[in-house]
Amino acid sequence: MQKMIAPSLLSADFLNLGKDVEMVNSSEADWFHCDVMDGVFVPNISFGIPVIQAIKKQATKPLDVHLMIVNPEHYFEAFAKAGADIITFHYEACTHIHRAVQQIKSLGVKAGVVLNPHTPVSVLEDILADLDVVLLMSVNPGFGGQQFIERTYEKIKKLRKMIIEQGATALIEVDGGVNTKNASALFEAGADVLVAGNAVFKSENPVETIKLLKMN
Ligand code: DX5
Ligand code: ZN
Numbered sequence: 001m002q003k004m005i006a007p008s009l010l011s012a013d014f015l016n017l018g019k020d021v022e023m024v025n026s027s028e029a030d031w032f033h034c035d036v037m038d039g040v041f042v043p044n045i046s047f048g049i050p051v052i053q054a055i056k057k058q059a060t061k062p063l064d065v066h067l068m069i070v071n072p073e074h075y076f077e078a079f080a081k082a083g084a085d086i087i088t089f090h091y092e093a094c095t096h097i098h099r100a101v102q103q104i105k106s107l108g109v110k111a112g113v114v115l116n117p118h119t120p121v122s123v124l125e126d127i128l129a130d131l132d133v134v135l136l137m138s139v140n141p142g143f144g145g146q147q148f149i150e151r152t153y154e155k156i157k158k159l160r161k162m163i164i165e166q167g168a169t170a171l172i173e174v175d176g177g178v179n180t181k182n183a184s185a186l187f188e189a190g191a192d193v194l195v196a197g198n199a200v201f202k203s204e205n206p207v208e209t210i211k212l213l214k215m216n
Pocket of ligand 2: 008033034035066175195
C-alpha cells in the first residue's frame with residue numbers, strides 16, 4: 001500500500017495561487033487535488049477549466065480533478081485537455097458509470113468514482129475492477145474545513161477487503177477533514193491517498209505539515 005498526500009487547492013490563497021503551487025511542487029506531496037464545484041450538485045461554486053489550465057502550466061505533479069458537478073460526462077474532454085491526469089466524478093451524479101469510466105480512460109486519463117458519505121461501497125462491486133481510484137468522501141462535499149465523519153474508517157476497511165478479494169488495483173483516496181491527528185489511522189485502515197485542504201494551507205508550515213501527514 002502507498003502513502004500519498006494530495007493537498008486540496010480549494011484552501012489555497014487564490015490571489016497567490018502560483019506561490020501555493022510552487023509550495024506543493026517543492027514538498028513531499030504526490031498530487032494536486034483540484035475541487036470543481038458547480039453550485040448544483042453541491043451548494044458551492046469553486047473554479048473550473050481555465051484555472052486548471054493555469055495550474056497545469058506550473059505543476060510538476062499529477063492533477064487530481066474532483067468533479068462535484070452534474071452531468072460530469074459532458075466535461076471529461078475539456079478537463080482532460082486542460083491537463084487533468086486523474087478525473088474523479090460522483091456516483092450520485094452519473095447514471096452510466098461504466099460508460100463514463102471508459103470515456104475518461106479513452107482520453108488517456110486515470111478514472112475514479114467518488115462516493116458521498118451516505119453511499120455504501122457495495123455499489124462499486126461490479127465496476128471496481130475498471131477503476132484506477134475510489135474517492136471516499138469523509139465530509140459532505142461542498143466546503144473545506146469540515147469535521148471528519150468517523151464512520152469513514154469502516155468504509156475504507158470494507159473497500160480494502162473488496163479490492164483484495166477481487167484482485168483489483170484501485171487506489172483508495174479519502175477526502176475531507178483529514179489532519180495530522182487522523183492521517184496515520186486512515187493509512188492503517190487501508191487508505192492510499194489522503195486529500196488535505198485546511199490542514200495543509202492553514203498551517204504555519206505547509207511543507208512540514210505535508211511531511212507529517214505522510215510520515216504519520
Ligand atoms: C470538499 C472537497 C475537499 C476539501 C477538503 O467538498 O472535496 O477536497 O477541499 O478540505 P479539508 O481538508 O479542509 O476538509
Ligand atoms: Zn475534493
